[in-house]
Amino acid sequence: MASDTVLGRHRALENERLDDVGRERARGQRRRLSRVLLAGVAVAGYCWWRYLSGNPILPALPSIDPFLLTVIIFFGLMTAVTLGTMTFTGRSPHVLYRPEQIEVRISDVKGLAPVAEDVRRSLELFRSAMTFKRKMGGTARRGILFEGSPGTGKTHMAKAMAAESGVPFLFVSATAFQSSYYGATGRKIRSFFKELRKAARREGGAIAFIEEIDAIGLARGGVSLSATPAAALHSTDCGGLSGLTVLNTAPVQVERMVSSDVGAVVNELLVQMQSFDELTGAQRAIGWGVDRINLLLPAARQLPRPRPEPVNVLVIAATNRADALDPALLRPGRFDRRMTFGLPDKAGRRELIDHFLERKAHEAELADPEHRDALAGVTQGYSPVRIENLLDEALVNAVRRGAAGMSWSDLEQARLVTEVGLGQPVGYTDHELRLIATHEAGHAVAAWLLAPHRRLEILTIIKRANSLGLLAHGDRDDVYTRSKAELGALISIAFGGQVAEELFFGDVSTGPAGDLTYATTVAAQMIGSAGMGGTLISFAASAGGGDLVSRLMGDAEGRKMLEELLATRKQVTRELLEHNQHLVEALRDALLERHELIGGEIGRVLTEAQSGQSVDLRDRSALRPGS
Template sequence: MRAIGCPRTMLGGGPSARKGTPVRNERSTAAVLEGSEVLRAGKADVFRIRERTRKKRVRRLIVVLVGLDVYLWYRYLTDNPIRMPSPGANLILFLPVILIFLAILLMMAMPLFSGRSPHIVVRPEEIEVGLTDVRGLDGQVDEVVRTLDVFLGYATFRDELGGNPRRGILFEGPPGTGKTYLAKAMAKQAGVPFLFISAPAFQSMWFGMTGSRIRSFFKRLRKLARKEGGAIGFIEEIDAIGSDRGALSASPLPGLGRSTNRMIGPGGSGMVNELLIQMQSFDTPPFLQRLKGGLIEWINGFITPERRISVGKPRYNNILLIAATNRSDNLDAALLRPGRFDRRLYFDLPTKQGRRDLIDFFLDRKAHHPQLDEDSSRERMAHDTFSYTPVMIEHLFDESLLVALRDGRRQMNVDDVYEAKLTEEIGIKQPVIYTDAERIAVATHEAGHASV
């Protein structure tokens, strides 16, 4: 993944402070994270829950292995050992029928297999960088740190202060500005699993399976939160499934003086409705707890009201859902209300200072000529990369390295950077061959400029 953004001051492991750069009084991201008592206590809670889950798995494995061992010894001592089954002599006659039957079963089961969530689980130890490596996202990082404080210290925030922790954050902004990267850095910093999925992956060719995939994703998110002490889900391009349902919107037909109402929005009202329901169902209890609750309710039907057995409150699942989009204006209004997406963070293009910090960050990790270490060269590049996103700046340096390799060098210099910049903005050089008549016409034209 790409490292994006820029902190208020240089962080540990990053480049040293530049000469002439004003020293800022704000604390760096590293200082904020290291000094947060809530983060430390929250990580301790996450580790304790994770360790408890690990011990439970070990105990289950021991019970299964011991039971299997006892069963095998019993079969052995009773002179009835397990043997490989031998096919009958007439099996070949029934083989075509069996294969046809299995093929029919497979075709019938295909819609059920399609209902599984296609998400990817990324463990915190698999993520290379955290919030201390973010560049160019000062305000967003500050807001994210506050969100992580509440996410990890949810027990104190809910039980002692009576607050409701944030359950959803919407990242919006142009492509390549660091939305996905910051979400992964949050999971790394919190030390909890990260579930990544692209919103178009929810869509299925089978009717009803799109909603099943959405339910499966949130079910997996709740399960990981119970076992690991917390979980962060990330939905990329959420506008693919969360577009405005537009049930009351009217649009005129071209060339006609009448309008039509769209009863189903462009994203499909079923997907939006399922997403809205799941974002209100973070604390849905697991199957066994629901079964227990149903049994208690059945028993309560036979006893007097004053002796009814309490079912108990559902367990709080520590879940944080993050979604990213480039088209937030197309999202359904019900998604954007507090209680679903409690906070909206906008990711804009980096400022000149942000681009300078990005240049420092990327050049520290790429082979370059000493001339690129000069402050004037880096300031010039920061000025000339106006409207560049962090991804574009890193790609520019990658292309500069390719230009240097074509010339037989293993380090890029300033000329390589600007040649790559010219190629990216204008295009590849095209050879032009002039005829004699064209040369004479151009020379006459230029001579006219020189003589006037």
């Protein structure tokens, strides 16, 4: 019985909480109907008074001299143009959307499960803001900052919030506030927040979304910001190596200096973010009258002045430069909550792939869970927008070959073009063609033997962008840290091309130049930052200028450790390829025949060469994605 009572109270509180916005909207509708009714009664009374007094309902127009009328119209137009220009330059640039105009729901935002759950809680708190304040004494969030890389779903999520909240959605780009007229930017910001408050009073609540708020919210002059970004280093070069991620978390001190006009814009934004509850025009008029009457009354009989009515508003802003925003914007009371939209993990990418493929034509093989899992694996580092773009490019390939839907081959070609670039016909000499094929085969064999956990994706000797040839390889699963053995293996893979050239040609070309840069960078991270070399001193902690490689090269002991590590890893690669020259030859010959191997074709050539079987790449039936 007691449990039923508790459950009944919970349901009653839930119903009251969920009805905050609707109750405020109904109250506003009653106020507006009352005003219309009073205005109608006043007009009807005036008409009856004119009728009963024997006068026409509409008074006769006065006669006026045509010349005087022309002068009045001219000066009236001049005044209207002047006032119109001032009004137009200061009007709010927002676009108003009604909930029924927005089709996106939170359930449609895929690959962002943790953020979506937090958004739902924030939305519930927004809808129950009045109950939360009245019953619990708390203040609901009024500002949420969406931060993250481009294309991670920030705007999409804001639209979903507006649709599910059932209140007006005021969308504006921060650049739309900017104006060449002095002071107009501040007037636009004031006008925008005024319209936001009006919409909230009219509908019981309103949501504002400011896109790229860093355009008007950069730190003011003299403000020092500190940040510790995690920089990802990816290398794709003529030597043909890609797929490594190295973290550099060295603190960076950034000082932003902006003009006085921009500082004034930030100040206006700060004031408006803190001043949601303001008196309406009618309340200010009443207050003016009350003040005049109170001047005639004793202190004990003073009339109360009207108080501002709280409005239920939520301001959402999006940026991919949160570290550059003014710190005052990020304090509680303005943007109370910061939500980070990161790149989706493998499970999130699989969810996105399933979601997009429901709407895009595809062949039966892409309904296979294995193919979809493989696609989720090879799209590591992709944003939701980039995944959708990849599928669209695959559809373009399908149209070109006259198919009704995309296939796995279309996706592989789309990835090759979007990640590396279009193939460019180059008239290689026979020696160059054989040299480049041997170089790339050396990379691939080293990767296949030293890092079997990695996925060999693309091996080509077709010139694309700045690469004469390349090997693209990546992790089979999402990886956030790397061991000393893994980093060492990646350095050895980088030396695979140079070692193969030495073994088969007895000479070295300029092709390994990019590989050496790559290997040196990784080795510097191991020794100078991760403590994986002969010292526990972090060169990254040094206050001196230059990057990590420069600091190690400038230190005699550091340079020595760097050279020893690189020499050791090259020797490992040499010993490995000397014992497996037949694998390099098999892969080289396959490249010379096909010029490009994708996905499972690489592993198939090496597997059959190791077992002594002949290789027929025309038979693609045994190939599986990501094998």
